[in-house]
Amino acid sequence: MCDTKTVKMNRVFALILTVMMVLAISAGCGSGSADNAGHQQIQDAGKIVAENDGSITVIDQAGREVKVPKGVESIAISYRVVARFVITLGEGEKIKGIGKTEDFLYQIAPTLKDAVDVGKGVPDLEALAELDPDIYFHKATDVDGLDRVEDLGIPAVGLSFETPEEMKKALTIMGAVLGKKERAEELISYYDQRIGEDMQEAETINDKKSAIVMGSSVGKVADGSMLQSNMIEYAGGISSAADMETTELWPTAGTEQIFKWDPDFIFITGSEGASYGPDDIYNDPAWAELKAVKNKHVYVVPAEKDSWEFPGVVSVLGIDYMKSKMYPELLSEEDLQKNIDAFYELSYGRTFTAEEIGY
Numbered sequence: 001m002c003d004t005k006t007v008k009m010n011r012v013f014a015l016i017l018t019v020m021m022v023l024a025i026s027a028g029c030g031s032g033s034a035d036n037a038g039h040q041q042i043q044d045a046g047k048i049v050a051e052n053d054g055s056i057t058v059i060d061q062a063g064r065e066v067k068v069p070k071g072v073e074s075i076a077i078s079y080r081v082v083a084r085f086v087i088t089l090g091e092g093e094k095i096k097g098i099g100k101t102e103d104f105l106y107q108i109a110p111t112l113k114d115a116v117d118v119g120k121g122v123p124d125l126e127a128l129a130e131l132d133p134d135i136y137f138h139k140a141t142d143v144d145g146l147d148r149v150e151d152l153g154i155p156a157v158g159l160s161f162e163t164p165e166e167m168k169k170a171l172t173i174m175g176a177v178l179g180k181k182e183r184a185e186e187l188i189s190y191y192d193q194r195i196g197e198d199m200q201e202a203e204t205i206n207d208k209k210s211a212i213v214m215g216s217s218v219g220k221v222a223d224g225s226m227l228q229s230n231m232i233e234y235a236g237g238i239s240s241a242a243d244m245e246t247t248e249l250w251p252t253a254g255t256e257q258i259f260k261w262d263p264d265f266i267f268i269t270g271s272e273g274a275s276y277g278p279d280d281i282y283n284d285p286a287w288a289e290l291k292a293v294k295n296k297h298v299y300v301v302p303a304e305k306d307s308w309e310f311p312g313v314v315s316v317l318g319i320d321y322m323k324s325k326m327y328p329e330l331l332s333e334e335d336l337q338k339n340i341d342a343f344y345e346l347s348y349g350r351t352f353t354a355e356e357i358g359y
Contacts, residue, residue, distance in 0.1 A: 042140075046172045058176055061140040061169060062158030064147075068135055068177040069155070075178075076133040076154075078119040078145075081161050083112070084312060085171060086137070088187060088347045089180040097131045099124075104305040107356065108348045123149050135177060161311040163227070164195070187313055190346060194316040195234060198323070201330065202236040209326040210238045211265035211292075212258065213301070213309075215250035216274050218281075219258065223251055227311055228269065228301075228318075235322035236330070237265070259290065265326055266292040268300045271307035299325055304358025317343055 042063040049065055050057035057067045076097030077083055083105055086095055092109035099120035105112055118127045123138060123145045129152050136149050140158035149156040157177060159170040168188050175184025212221050213228035222228035224242035226249075232239040240261035244251060266281065268274050278298040287293045301318055302308050308318035320339050324331040331339075340359075341351045 046169050046176070048176060056177060058157070058173055060146075060158040060173060061160045061166065062143050062146060064143070064158060066150075066155050066157050066177075068157065070179065072134040072178055074131070074133040074135075076118045076128060076131055076136045077138070078121060078123050079137060079139040079159065080120075081139075081311065082137040082159060082174075083109075084310070084314075085161075085174055086178075088313070089171075089174060089178060089183050091178050091180065096133055097127065102305070104357065107352075108350075125149070125152065128152060128154060137174070163311075164191075164230070167312055168192075187346075191313045191316065195319075198234040198236070198316075198319055202234065205236045205327065205330075208236060208238050209264040210240050210261065211267060211322070211326065212240050212253075212261065212263050213267045213269055214274075215269050218276060219252050219254050220250040221253045221258070222269075223248075226250075227315060228267075228309055231309070231315060231319050231322060232267075234319045235326060237322065237326050255286070262291050264291050264295070264297060265322075266290075266298045267322060267325075268298070269309060270301045270304060271309040274300070297325070302357075302359045306352075306357045313347065314343065 042059065042061055044059045045061045045063070047059045048056060049059060050067075053070070055067050055069050057065055060066050072091075073094060074096045075086060075091065075094045077086070077095060078099045080098070080100045080102075083092075083095065083098060083101060086092060087105065087109050093111050095109065095112060095115055097118035098112060098115045099118060101112055101115075116127060116131055118124050118131060118136075122142070123136070125148060128136065128149060133154060136154050136156045137159055138146055138149070138156060140146075140160040143158065146156040146158050157173065159173065160166040161170055168191070171184045171188055175181040211232045213232065214221055221241040221244070222239075223244040223246055224239065229239040229242055233242070240263045241253060244253065268277065277300060281287050281293060281298050282296070292298055299321075302321055303317075306314065308314055308321060317340060320331060320336050324333065324336045344351050
């Protein structure tokens with residue numbers, strides 16, 4: 001027979017094993033699944049779990065249930081990506097608190113100049129407590145920050161825009177809690193239609209051009225998990241860096257690898273504050289033998305004041321720009337301008353001059 005000590009140890013071991021099995025099952029059957037970029041996808045994000053005359057409870061992109069009052073009149077944001085979406089939904093005047101912003105946004109939402117600083121990238125709890133907004137939008141990855149804001153009694157909604165699917169889900173959530181469901185659906189429908197048309201046209205291209213998008217420094221590239229790489233493919237090109245295996249954002253491929261790829265086109269990010277431009281590449285003898293350099297096919301993705309690489313609906317213009325450079329026979333400069341005007345008219349109810357958007 002086993003002694004008492006052995007029995008207790010066996011029971012402890014059995015308990016530990018049971019807990020490990022439960023955790024393993026939970027991990028396999030949880031509400032989230034990772035995409036190939038390592039982002040956590042919350043399957044129930046956007047689901048309305050409760051609604052009445054005074055409030056709506058939704059699952060945000062951090063997997064949290066958030067109860068938001070209907071008829072939101074004041075909005076606070078520390079995650080600057082959100083501001084464009086709020087403005088595009090027609091709620092820009094309700095932004096009473098914001099962190100980092102851009103001059104371009106003042107053109108379309110002048111009241112942003114009066115908004116108080118509630119933290120740049122992280123919530124300023126003291127400022128938020130004083131402002132006491134009806135709703136606070138923040139990045140879904142900062143769950144601790146979201147929970148701290150909730151502790152102040154302010155509904156805090158976590159959002160993510162890293163992939164097209166996340167972007168559309170974020171729009172759906174924002175449309176629901178701001179009472180702008182139809183407007184959100186309109187923007188998503190426009191995006192899906194444009195991307196669908198691009199993908200159909202891409203299938204008809206026999207002689208596809210290869211391309212890369214380089215980041216803030218020479219040698220950094222957008223790999224297959226990044227929006228910029230997807231944009232090349234939507235435009236009908238072949239993303240040379242699509243199969244890179246990395247966990248980095250803007251991984252370093254290095255000039256040796258880029259020379260092996262020898263892409264037909266090199267696009268330089270306009271959204272990451274690159275410290276170099278096409279002339280630096282053209283004037284560097286080390287790059288002279290690349291096809292993209294020989295043929296003068298090195299470009300900065302517009303626009304300086306309103307990035308067309310932005311993780312949102314505006315990325316359709318970045319795709320258009322790439323297409324116009326790789327396949328001018330498919331999209332002329334005149335047609336590109338028509339698409340630019342159509343996008344801004346839909347998004348902000350007006351068009352902009354090239355100078356106003358830095359194009």
